[in-house]
Amino acid sequence: MNIAICVLIIIFLLIFQLSFLSFVLPFYLVPNIILSILICSLLFTNQIKIVLIYGFFAGILLDMFSGNIVGFSALSFLLIIFLLAFLKRKLAIKSGLNAFWLFLIIASLLYDLLIYVAIKIYPAISSIHWSMHLGIAMFGGILANLIFGSLIYVLWRKMAVNV
Amino acid sequence: MRLKSKQQQKRKTVFWGLFLLFLSFGSIVGSYFGLFDKPKNILYLIVSPVSRTFSFAGTKTADFFQFFINLKKIAQENQWLRLENLQLISQTAQLNDLVRENEFLRQALNAEHPLNQKIIIAKIVSRYDLLGQEIFIIDKGIKNGVNKGQAVVLTPNILIGQVVESLDNFASVRPLTNSRSQIQVLVKDKQIPGIIKGQENNILVMEMVPQDKELSVGDLLVSSPTDQLVGDLLVGKVEQVLKNDLGVFQQALVKPLATSIGLDSVIVIASANF
Numbered sequence: 109m110n111i112a113i114c115v116l117i118i119i120f121l122l123i124f125q126l127s128f129l130s131f132v133l134p135f136y137l138v139p140n141i142i143l144s145i146l147i148c149s150l151l152f153t154n155q156i157k158i159v160l161i162y163g164f165f166a167g168i169l170l171d172m173f174s175g176n177i178v179g180f181s182a183l184s185f186l187l188i189i190f191l192l193a194f195l196k197r198k199l200a201i202k203s204g205l206n207a208f209w210l211f212l213i214i215a216s217l218l219y220d221l222l223i224y225v226a227i228k229i230y231p232a233i234s235s236i237h238w239s240m241h242l243g244i245a246m247f248g249g250i251l252a253n254l255i256f257g258s259l260i261y262v263l264w265r266k267m268a269v270n271v
Numbered sequence: 272m273r274l275k276s277k278q279q280q281k282r283k284t285v286f287w288g289l290f291l292l293f294l295s296f297g298s299i300v301g302s303y304f305g306l307f308d309k310p311k312n313i314l315y316l317i318v319s320p321v322s323r324t325f326s327f328a329g330t331k332t333a334d335f336f337q338f339f340i341n342l343k344k345i346a347q348e349n350q351w352l353r354l355e356n357l358q359l360i361s362q363t364a365q366l367n368d369l370v371r372e373n374e375f376l377r378q379a380l381n382a383e384h385p386l387n388q389k390i391i392i393a394k395i396v397s398r399y400d401l402l403g404q405e406i407f408i409i410d411k412g413i414k415n416g417v418n419k420g421q422a423v424v425l426t427p428n429i430l431i432g433q434v435v436e437s438l439d440n441f442a443s444v445r446p447l448t449n450s451r452s453q454i455q456v457l458v459k460d461k462q463i464p465g466i467i468k469g470q471e472n473n474i475l476v477m478e479m480v481p482q483d484k485e486l487s488v489g490d491l492l493v494s495s496p497t498d499q500l501v502g503d504l505l506v507g508k509v510e511q512v513l514k515n516d517l518g519v520f521q522q523a524l525v526k527p528l529a530t531s532i533g534l535d536s537v538i539v540i541a542s543a544n545f
Contacts (some may be wrong), residue, residue, distance in 0.1 A: 123322045123397075129331035130400030132336075138400075157287045164291045168298060173322075173399050175406045175436065175443050178307045179298030186291055192288055 118142065118166050122240050136248035139256035142166045145217060146189060147211045147257070148264040156193045163189045174181040184222045188215045205261060212257045216250045275280030301392050312438040313398070315408055319441075322397035326407075330398070340451050383452055389541040391415055395534060396441070404449050407432075407531055411539065412440045422540045424531045430454075430494050430504040432531060435537065441540075446531045447506065453493040456506050458486065462497060467506060469527060473532075475507055475525040486512045492525060501540050 122140045129138050146166070150159045167182025192211050201207045301307065327452075338345075393409035413418045414482040423432040423444045433454065435441040445452050456477065465480040480486060490509040496502030507525040514521045531537070 120321070123318060123325050126399040127322045127325035127397055128329040128332075130405075131326070131333045131398065135400065152346035156284045160284070160288055160291055164295065167295070169314075171302075172307060172311050174404070176397065177299055178302035179295045179300075182298060183292065186288065186295060186394060190288060197338075 109237055111238055112160065115133065115165065115182060117168060118145070118221075120170055122166070125213040126170075131254070134248070137152060138249075139252040140216070140219065140249070141256060141260065142170065142185070143188070143215050144212060145179045147192065147208060147215060147252035148183060148261060150189060150192055150196070151211065152264070156189070160191075180226060184219055187222065188218050191218065205258070208257070208261050209254060212253050213250055216253045220249060246256065247263060310439050312412070312440055315386070315441045318406070319396040319410070322399070322408075323395075326395075326398040334533065339471075355541050381390070389416065391417060391539040392536060393417070393442075393539055394536045395531070398531075404440055404451060405531075406435070406443050406445055406449065409442050409444055409537060409539070410440070412438045412442050414439055415443045416541045417539050418541075419510075422494070422501050422504055423536050424540060425534070426538060428504050429529045430506050431529050431534075431537065433500065444531075444537070448530060449473060454506070455498060457495045457496055457502075458484075458491045459491040459493050461485070461490065464520055465523075466494065469486075470524075473527060473530055474510075475527055477509070477523040477525050478520065480521050480523065482514070482516075482519065486521065486523050488512065490523075504540075 122141065122197045125138065142163075146159060146163050149162065150156070153159070163185035164182045167180075167185040168178060170176075170181040171178040192215060195211075196207075197215070201210075298307070323390055338528060357539050391411050393411040393415075395407050396410045398405060398407045409417070409423075418437050419434055421434045422430055425431050429435060430447065431451065432444045432446040434442050434447075435445045445465065447469055448453070449469045452467075456465050456467045457463065458465070461484075462486045463480060463486065465477045467475050470476050471530050477486075477492065486509060487512065488509055492509070493507040494502055494504040494506055505528050507527040509523045510526045511524040512521065513523060
């Protein structure tokens with residue numbers, strides 16, 4: 109798929125997540141759509157390099173939109189992709205819905221953990237209520253990611269997107 | 272041969288990974304020095320029509336569901352507001368007399384008007400929320416005189432947020448209800464100082480209020496003048512006082528007088544000589 113189209117899709121999904129879903133759903137039930145997209149592309153393509161590049165740009169854009177320190181989400185996405193690519197290779201995980209769910213749970217936990225560590229190091233980086241309700245945020249986040257992620261997975265398979 | 276090319280590919284991937292990791296660290300450092308101000312300005316310029324549509328749809332959808340959830344509460348609030356409205360009408364009549372008297376005295380003494388401030392009317396072009404931290408983007412920036420730290424108000428003087436980042440044509444505003452928002456306030460007429468912090472569900476928390484000070488439900492809070500923020504802007508009303516006999520300070524739950532939800536435009540107070 110054309111890189112420009114991919115970037116446009118990422119921007120569109122980010123706006124949808126940050127400007128629409130964030131206001132309709134409680135903050136702990138807002139899915140991380142980009143995470144699902146990255147996992148889909150990691151599972152169905154063997155081009156880790158491309159997934160890393162998309163992860164980096166999606167992270168930069170996410171931070172630019174949300175007013176966070178630019179680079180934090182990019183760093184988180186890169187670390188997650190590295191770990192998942194390593195797991196996929198070491199455990200010889202085959203692409204499928206179960207693998208997608210497993211990766212999504214790991215990625216969600218890791219993303220939350222990275223935010224938690226970031227809050228501890230630099231408290232202004234993220235939400236106070238997020239750190240107060242860590243359990244709810246983690247559980248809600250995983251649940252929302254699984255629901256919306258499954259939808260993205262089905263769409264991905266149907267459209268046979270070749271990132 | 273095939274093994275060699277696989278190893279080469281692996282090396283390339285590791286190289287790219289490390290390069291991007293390095294770039295991410297560089298971005299974090301760069302963002303402190305405003306390296307992303309120009310790209311952000313361009314990005315907002317491009318995406319603001321789309322994100323405005325989404326923000327509008329998002330807040331309208333949320334309002335629709337909130338209406339059904341709060342139906343019972345709205346009826347009670349309506350009754351309470353009717354009563355308060357009657358009280359306010361009588362207070363306004365008294366205040367009008369005072370304003371006339373003040374103006375007459377000011378003319379007699381040839382004194383300058385204290386509200387010598389530049390106001391900028393700005394449109395909200397988009398709203399973003401990540402992990403419960405809402406920010407909204409307005410269509411005025413450095414070129415229009417909007418700078419970091421300035422107050423964002425709802426007419427006439429109700430504080431709803433503060434500019435946290437100013438780009439060439441846009442500025443990011445952090446609403447009072449954002450959990451990272453923190454401003455100094457005073458209890459009107461009592462001059463009790465405190466700090467207001469954002470909380471969940473459109474509630475603010477007033478902290479750092481000494482235990483010996485008498486806070487009561489219904490007290491009005493106004494902004495305390497600082498280097499960045501102008502004073503005497505209305506912030507909220509005390510809803511509940513939380514006293515802890517063992518603590519040095521008491522807390523209070525405060526309801527903001529207005530929020531940015533559903534607003535199309537706001538006023539930025541660019542300079543003031545209070």
